Amino acid sequence: MRVATWNINNVIRRLDLLCSWLERTRPDVVALQELKTPTQDFPLQRLQALGYGCLAVGQRTWNGVALLARGHEPLPVATSLPGDAQDKEARYVEAAINGVLFACLYLPNGNPQPGPKFDYKLRWFERLRQRAQALWESGQPVVLMGDWNVVPTDADIYKPDTWRDDALLQPQPREAFAAILSQGWTDALQDARPKDRFFTFWDYRRKRWERNAGLRIDHILVGRSFKVENVGVDREERGRDNASDHAPVWAELRPTRSKRTPLAAKRTNEPDGPVPAKRRAPAAKSAPRSAPKSEERPEPLSHYNAKRDFTK
DNA sequence: ATGCCGAGCATCGCTCGA
Numbered sequence: 001m002r003v004a005t006w007n008i009n010n011v012i013r014r015l016d017l018l019c020s021w022l023e024r025t026r027p028d029v030v031a032l033q034e035l036k037t038p039t040q041d042f043p044l045q046r047l048q049a050l051g052y053g054c055l056a057v058g059q060r061t062w063n064g065v066a067l068l069a070r071g072h073e074p075l076p077v078a079t080s081l082p083g084d085a086q087d088k089e090a091r092y093v094e095a096a097i098n099g100v101l102f103a104c105l106y107l108p109n110g111n112p113q114p115g116p117k118f119d120y121k122l123r124w125f126e127r128l129r130q131r132a133q134a135l136w137e138s139g140q141p142v143v144l145m146g147d148w149n150v151v152p153t154d155a156d157i158y159k160p161d162t163w164r165d166d167a168l169l170q171p172q173p174r175e176a177f178a179a180i181l182s183q184g185w186t187d188a189l190q191d192a193r194p195k196d197r198f199f200t201f202w203d204y205r206r207k208r209w210e211r212n213a214g215l216r217i218d219h220i221l222v223g224r225s226f227k228v229e230n231v232g233v234d235r236e237e238r239g240r241d242n243a244s245d246h247a248p249v250w251a252e253l254r255p256t257r258s259k260r261t262p263l264a265a266k267r268t269n270e271p272d273g274p275v276p277a278k279r280r281a282p283a284a285k286s287a288p289r290s291a292p293k294s295e296e297r298p299e300p301l302s303h304y305n306a307k308r309d310f311t312k
Numbered sequence: 313a314t315g316c317c318g319a320g321c322a323t324c325g326c327t328c329g330a
Contacts, residue, residue: 061321111330163330205317206315217330245318
């Protein structure tokens with residue numbers, strides 16, 4: 001299963017680029033952020049024509065998130081992040097797709113800091129931490145992906161000192177990101193290719209793309225039901241005319257366990273954390289990089305996901 | 313400290329993003 005996240009920076013303006021990328025790379029599930037369009041203006045028909053079911057949560061001018069699923073209609077689970085009924089910004093959507101729970105998130109940027117926007121970022125991050133904890137404990141197959149607006153370490157930016165006062169590098173959001181990872185999630189890019197340095201965002205200003213002055217702020221976090229087989233950043237998308245300032249981040253995931261294992265894990269009270277190697281499925285060293293066959297995917301859990309409201 | 317780019321809109325100048 002190939003999953004991807006892309007801050008598209010206006011889905012209407014970027015629609016031709018998005019469709020071209022979908023046709024070339026054929027991801028199974030895509031998380032989009034910064035749609036910058038009301039839900040009713042989301043380009044549903046163009047994406048459906050490419051075989052994608054869509055769940056969009058839009059908003060005029062700013063924000064907006066969507067989940068796209070090739071050959072499936074995403075089953076809505078949540079259209080906002082629990083924990084603050086006053087928060088009206090379209091930054092979170094969750095759906096069950098072919099038996100896997102996907103969250104698409106657009107974390108507040110937080111600049112300038114300190115200030116009310118940074119406070120909002122920290123509160124939002126804490127709500128996300130609690131949500132991620134609940135999803136981890138559900139035992140379901142889960143993938144969290146989006147624009148997290150956090151540079152996890154100084155190795156994830158071209159020159160940290162020029163950004164030292166920026167909200168993306170502050171200790172508090174970095175600690176919040178680390179706290180979510182410590183629940184047991186795998187940071188797909190970091191885990192699969194720890195020696196490589198990836199950037200996912202290059203500011204339009206100061207020729208930062210031309211200078212490869214980038215940041216890694218778009219992340220795919222994978223639950224214990226999957227092994228990360230391959231990852232990448234489609235950098236060429238950032239270099240195109242009329243491009244978003246972010247590039248797509250993708251990961252190839254392979255189920256690690258049988259369809260019953262999440263429930264078995266709950267019965268045995270397995271503690272949170274990485275799954276011991278002996279309990280993983282055998283490493284698929286010779287496995288092809290293409291998407292797994294349908295019979296290798298987890299059993300659909302729609303009967304479970306569709307009826308359970310995770311927002312309560 | 314500022315504008316640098318790209319975009320929206322209470323549009324020809326401001327705000328926002330990151």
